[in-house]
Amino acid sequence: MLLTYRHLGGLGVALWAVTILVCLFLLVPIVFIAALSFGSSQWLVFPPPSWTLRxxxxxxxxxxxxxxxxxxxxxxxxxxxxxxxxxxxxxxxxxxxxxxxxxxxxxxxxxxxxxxxxxxxxxxxxxxxxxxxxxxxxxxxxxxxxxxxxxxxxxxxxxxxxxxxxxxxxxxxxxxxxxxxxxxxxxxxxxxxxxxxxxxxxxxxxxxxxxxxxxxxxxxxxxxxxxxxxxxxxxxxxxxxxxxxxxxxxxxxxxxxxxxxxxxxx
Amino acid sequence: MAANASVPRRQRRGFGPAVPALVLLALFFVIPVVSLLLRSILEPEFGLQNYAELFATSTYARVLYNTFLVAFVVTAVSLLLGYPVAWLLAIMPQRYANLVLAIILVSMWTNLLARTYAWMVLLQRTGLINTTLMKLGLISEPLALVKNLTGVTIGMTYIMLPFIILPLYASIRAIDPTTLQAAALCGAGRWQAFRRVLLPLSAPGAAAGGLMVFVMSLGYFVTPALLGSASQMMLAEMIAQLVQSLLNWGLGSAAAFILLTVTLALYAVQIRFFGGMR
The missing domain is CATH 1.10.3720.10 (MetI-like)
Known part of the structure; x- marks a missing residue:
């Protein structure tokens, strides 16, 4: 039943855990860069102390x-x-x-x-x-x-x-x-x-x-x-x-x- | 004989429109690449001394070793992380699958430099990862995560993951779920069904994706140059440096020839055993 979504049970939890981690891994750096570009810190401190368009x-x-x-x-x-x-x-x-x-x-x-x-x-x-x-x-x-x-x-x-x-x-x-x-x-x-x-x-x-x-x-x-x-x-x-x-x-x-x-x- | 003479004419039917593209590729692709490779046996004089020097000098041999090591680790880690994702992606409800696929595609199409820059910032001594780990009390000194092969491996795994997930996803989706029901009916436990049914059936997708990632990693330039260090170079950087800074075209071309040969040989293996790329 490894290819039936409803019957995965505990295995499904493990697969979801890895999938969510990988999605975060793929997404976080992109969001991070966009956030830093509006952050006020010259040294790229995260989270930024304040926001700016500088x-x-x-x-x-x-x-x-x-x-x-x-x-x-x-x-x-x-x-x-x-x-x-x-x-x-x-x-x-x-x-x-x-x-x-x-x-x-x-x-x-x-x-x-x-x-x-x-x-x-x-x-x-x-x-x-x-x-x-x-x-x-x-x-x-x-x-x-x-x-x-x-x-x-x-x-x-x-x-x-x-x-x-x-x-x-x-x-x-x-x-x-x-x-x-x-x-x-x-x-x-x-x-x-x-x-x-x-x-x-x-x-x-x-x-x-x-x-x-x-x-x-x-x-x-x-x-x-x-x-x-x-x-x-x-x-x-x-x-x-x-x-x-x-x-x-x-x-x-x-x-x-x-x-x-x-x-x-x- | 008369029939033979007319054959070549017929065999060229419809060839004409390909000529402009052929001229472009001949002038600006085939000729430059071939003449570059020729320089490896012509400069500074005719012979194989450049290749001998590449393999005999420990610095260069070290670069070759680094390159294969990083490519291997990146492929292995990408497969380990990508397999569960591709598996779940193939069977999860469509609306979730669309979301996960969108994330993968966005990451794939995000400019390479932007992504590498993100990792340079995240991994540096005062970066988010080190400061978080220190705040949590897991480490007392910042880890050296960048300017070494660790950084290169993390950054490249990040870039290669989509190239593993997408072909694997396609090959797992193509497996008929009833084969696994049959395995269960025949008394196979989950582990046995995985090892003896799912894994072998998805192996071609895994091998195709893995081979592609391995080959791409061997020739990667940008990420190793930015996340690595000059003392732990990879092959593509070494070629660039030999040619641009040291003006040693003979040696640089020999290194390029090695990269090219390994790449084409591995693609030939892929086409032979897994039938083409897409």
Whole structure:
């Protein structure tokens, strides 16, 4: 009866105890950081002696933080756009192509996801040293597009596999050009896959830190690089404020994505 | 012969749209990674001296040992903590399950640096954990929980737990509960039913999750760099340091090659025995 909830008895109490502990373990640090970012203690005393917005004001007063956030947004949007475009085309080849080595191609397309990021970071850093792309927006976007690409391919391939090609063929038979049929029939039909791909790709870039650390210059830094740099100096509550904004933004994107997905899937 | 000549053309059907992505990955992924790995046998001169140096120098050998040790402990602890959660999650009423899943997903999607920062603050000498333990009178001196492998292990377990719980949850959910009723009817006690039915049936999920966490832990950079110390480095940090601070590209590439080989070998094992990842 180990898989019947009602018959667990004393064992259920033990399982619940571990589950609650693990949930607290997962949740407490996040809540803790958010609380500290509003706390008045410079030395991060918890619970804070009083509440303040001081750290957020310091954050807003320092233009380097704002610049970093803007860079992150720019890199994220450009990488997501590029990754989704390339992944859309590649997915047509993966799903509909009939050529030798298709399985190999699929494996190659997913490799950036499983390769240890540090190996890719060092490799692309070496290449960009040679061609002078370190510390440039183009460099950031190219590197992040590679990392985001698999996360864009997976949802698009999945939704394209679920789409009945004969509908597209019917449109062509009715006089649409193949391109027209793809744009007007197929793309709207797989919009949820495209949308998930864009959200995933953006968040991968937005949260990426390892490659960004190598690529960044003092003049061009993403938000995670800026936090990383600050963390290596001290544990100032300003970092708690920056982290809270970063987390809040990610949660916002996810919540908005969930809502939008529900709306467009109707 | 004539038929043969037409075969390659047909075999390329529909390949075209993949070309842009292929070019991007070739230029900015395959070529850089391969040329990095080549540097391990080309710099400073052709040969395997970089690999010999890695294994012969006790500092570097120590880093390899640390890396595997931490990855192993993190995997074991995550499995021990994650198994009961995945188990209960698979059978608890849906409204509770949704809540627990939401907590897991939020923690997974919270920025890595934010989470690591939280542990830096929580674990420091004057942090919440040490002050609480001292107030309770359990310890008289603050424990050294950070800037060592203890801190790295705690921080990484925290990050890896969702990656164990989710696949295990899926595999336990897929088990037919009547197999356990059958075990009970056949006279199996709870322990016996667990050991001989539930555990073997959920083993593939546990192995897949465990292997993934082990592999991810081997190459982790951020958490060890922030919660660990320079005297107890892990592999990814060592690669970064060799390349960025010491400019020893040959040695750094050799270390990267070792990490890459172990990672791909373990993924190959996973695909061979547990059939792909998702």
């Amino acid at each position: 750290w957020y004001r310091e954050l807003a007063a320092d233009p380097r933080w704002l610049e970093a956030a803007l860079t992150s947004a720019k890199v994220g949007l450009l990488s997501a756009a590029l990754a989704v475009l390339l992944a859309l085309m590649a997915s047509f080849a993966l799903v509909r192509g009939r050529f030798r080595g298709r399985g190999l191609l699929r494996a190659l397309f997913l490799t950036p996801m499983v390769l240890p990021v540090i190996v890719f970071a060092v490799a692309i850093y070496a290449l960009f040293l040679r061609v002078g792309l370190n510390g440039t927006l183009v460099g950031f976007v190219l590197a992040h597009t590679v990392l985001a690409f698999p996360f864009a391919v997976i949802p698009i391939v999945n939704s394209l596999e679920g789409f009945d090609k004969s509908i597209e063929d019917a449109a062509v038979l009715c006089g649409a050009s193949p391109l027209q049929a793809k744009l007007k029939i197929t793309l709207p039909a797989i919009r949820i896959g495209l949308f998930s791909a864009a959200v995933f790709a953006f968040l991968i870039s937005w949260d990426e830190v390892v490659v960004a650390i190598f690529m960044a210059s003092p003049d061009l830094q993403t938000l995670p690089v800026r936090i990383w740099g600050a963390l290596r100096q001290d544990l100032s509550p300003v970092i708690a404020a920056a982290s809270t904004i970063l987390v809040a933004f990610t949660l916002l994107v996810m919540a908005a994505a969930a809502l939008l997905r529900r709306r467009i899937s109707r």
